Amino acid sequence: MRLREPSRLLSLFLAVAGGLVLWSAFPDAGVWPAAFVAVAVLYWALGRDNAWWNLLIGFLFGISFFLPHLWWAHESTEAAPWIALSALEALFIGGFGVLWTWARRARFLRRRGWRLAAAFAVLFVAVEQWRAEIPFGGFPWGRLAWTMAGTPTGRAAWLGGTVAVSLLVAFAGALLALAVAGLVRAVRISRAARTARTARVSTAGQAEDGSVTTGSVPASSVTVRSSVGRSVGALALGVAVAVVPLVLPLPSSASAGAVETPEGQQVYDAGSDLAEDGQLWAGAVQGNVGEPGLGAFANRAEVLNNHLEGTYVLAEDFAGELDVVLWPENGSDLDPQTTPDVARGLDNASTAVGAPILVGAQEFPESGGRYNVSLLWQAGQGVIARYAKQHPAPFGEYIPLRSILRLFSDQVDRVTTDMIPGVNPPYVDVPSRLGQDAYRLGTIICFEVAYDEIIRDAVLEGAQVLVIPTNNASFGWTAESTQQLAMSRLQAITTGRAAVQISTVGVSGVITPDGTVVRDTELFTADQFVVDLPLRSSITPAVAAGYWPGWIVGGLALVLVVAGVVGGIGARRRARG
Numbered sequence: 001m002r003l004r005e006p007s008r009l010l011s012l013f014l015a016v017a018g019g020l021v022l023w024s025a026f027p028d029a030g031v032w033p034a035a036f037v038a039v040a041v042l043y044w045a046l047g048r049d050n051a052w053w054n055l056l057i058g059f060l061f062g063i064s065f066f067l068p069h070l071w072w073a074h075e076s077t078e079a080a081p082w083i084a085l086s087a088l089e090a091l092f093i094g095g096f097g098v099l100w101t102w103a104r105r106a107r108f109l110r111r112r113g114w115r116l117a118a119a120f121a122v123l124f125v126a127v128e129q130w131r132a133e134i135p136f137g138g139f140p141w142g143r144l145a146w147t148m149a150g151t152p153t154g155r156a157a158w159l160g161g162t163v164a165v166s167l168l169v170a171f172a173g174a175l176l177a178l179a180v181a182g183l184v185r186a187v188r189i190s191r192a193a194r195t196a197r198t199a200r201v202s203t204a205g206q207a208e209d210g211s212v213t214t215g216s217v218p219a220s221s222v223t224v225r226s227s228v229g230r231s232v233g234a235l236a237l238g239v240a241v242a243v244v245p246l247v248l249p250l251p252s253s254a255s256a257g258a259v260e261t262p263e264g265q266q267v268y269d270a271g272s273d274l275a276e277d278g279q280l281w282a283g284a285v286q287g288n289v290g291e292p293g294l295g296a297f298a299n300r301a302e303v304l305n306n307h308l309e310g311t312y313v314l315a316e317d318f319a320g321e322l323d324v325v326l327w328p329e330n331g332s333d334l335d336p337q338t339t340p341d342v343a344r345g346l347d348n349a350s351t352a353v354g355a356p357i358l359v360g361a362q363e364f365p366e367s368g369g370r371y372n373v374s375l376l377w378q379a380g381q382g383v384i385a386r387y388a389k390q391h392p393a394p395f396g397e398y399i400p401l402r403s404i405l406r407l408f409s410d411q412v413d414r415v416t417t418d419m420i421p422g423v424n425p426p427y428v429d430v431p432s433r434l435g436q437d438a439y440r441l442g443t444i445i446c447f448e449v450a451y452d453e454i455i456r457d458a459v460l461e462g463a464q465v466l467v468i469p470t471n472n473a474s475f476g477w478t479a480e481s482t483q484q485l486a487m488s489r490l491q492a493i494t495t496g497r498a499a500v501q502i503s504t505v506g507v508s509g510v511i512t513p514d515g516t517v518v519r520d521t522e523l524f525t526a527d528q529f530v531v532d533l534p535l536r537s538s539i540t541p542a543v544a545a546g547y548w549p550g551w552i553v554g555g556l557a558l559v560l561v562v563a564g565v566v567g568g569i570g571a572r573r574r575a576r577g
Helices: 008-025 034-045 051-069 071-076 079-103 113-131 144-148 153-199 221-247 300-318 340-353 410-414 446-450 452-460 480-495 541-545 548-576
Strands: 257-260 266-269 279-286 324-326 357-363 371-378 382-388 427-430 439-443 465-470 499-503 509-511 517-520 527-534
Touching: 008 034, 008 051, 034 051, 034 144, 034 153, 051 071, 051 079, 071 079, 079 113, 079 548, 113 153, 113 221, 113 548, 144 153, 144 480, 153 221, 153 452, 153 480, 153 541, 153 548, 257 517, 266 517, 279 300, 279 499, 300 340, 300 527, 324 340, 340 357, 340 371, 357 465, 371 427, 382 427, 439 452, 446 452, 446 465, 446 480, 452 480, 452 541, 465 480, 480 499, 480 509, 480 517, 480 541, 541 548
Parallel strands: 266 527, 279 324, 324 357, 439 465, 465 499
Antiparallel strands: 257 266, 279 527, 357 371, 371 382, 427 439, 499 509, 509 517
């Protein structure tokens, strides 16, 4: 089942259209079936057997997707960095186009429908994985898996993480392309046969690509039925691939949702019936900022005071009943360890609510640079646990190649002090208010939620629940925070842990271990809520698999490319005689 080689004009159109279709699959549009359609369109667009041309086609697909998908980068900086980041990511899709051109020349893939679809999926996901790792630690935004939060296909994250989900989406999308190819071929054969009968032209046979040549017999109804049958088979297989994760035994809660306490207060249950090691009651504060966008933190004291006020609101109804209060990244942009006024404010708030506060702050060591930290602050004791962000965002929190990039944009100087990576494991231990063992929170700061290895490490270190403090204020009213919430949902499924994404300005959310959102907030509003989190210690297959899914896909991709290059060389030698 193969389409005719598309014209150059059609390839260009399909590339741009496919990228825009893929954009629509992500939040905020969130039309997740569009991800399958986009993959199918890319498959068609790369139909010409020319590596340089397919480099262009892949790049156009990528740039048409990443420019709108990463619009928040424009909102937080200016046009040049946004375009540069989008173009860099699009180059990976262009590189995929080249590798796919070579790989499909392998002899065992020629005219093999489902094998071609599987090879396409493996190669695409391998490039996606490499894009998540290089350069400068990679940038996993825009992975196919992130479109699948709350869908049957997304459940595969429990088994193989984001690699497995992306692989199923790419495979099903390629099968969709083959199914349409079969239908187009059947229609073409049928039309040619009718034309031949009408003209009463006797023909001798049918070309292999489905066209009817002069002097051939009109295509038989058997051939049409065969094409339709193969098309239906490819479509059925694609649907099966997309929905088969429904059989996986994800932890599913019957208690999740809003619950009213005997005192009439509302608490959000994140699946307490799934608890394996007890439950943790956490308050969460979204303090908001006075000015969305680049000026959000012009008044640092305002942001701190907003979160202090939200903590006092929680104290009115839940004083002494919470194990911890969660603040977002940069909830206090001033370090309470070096700023006495901030320390006193946190002491007072922690005393009022009767629980330690997980505070997002910045540390400036004497050796230079800065750390992005989550500090567990206990009244009268100060910092009792600490996590420093391991994966600062390149070009956002530190500037690689600063002197070179300054030639292109002065935006590099907005980051006046480069952030340095922490080396401690991604968790903090919260003392139990009941005198039991401490609770271990996996602390994943902001963009780190996109990096599978950090979250996996947290769980392997004993994290019983995930907390994702994030600061989305500089991204304005864009889809950045909802894109991030989709990632948090997939990571909850991957780890089998309940999760809380808590933002300075929204969107914050409470997520059950199967990825269901039981509470979310609006952008640029002050909000606070209390959540009952199940503490879990079981290890999912995805966490146990570690790096292996990515390694296997990458290894298979290299085998495909080598086999394709060898096959192409052999074909050229045979053609020369």
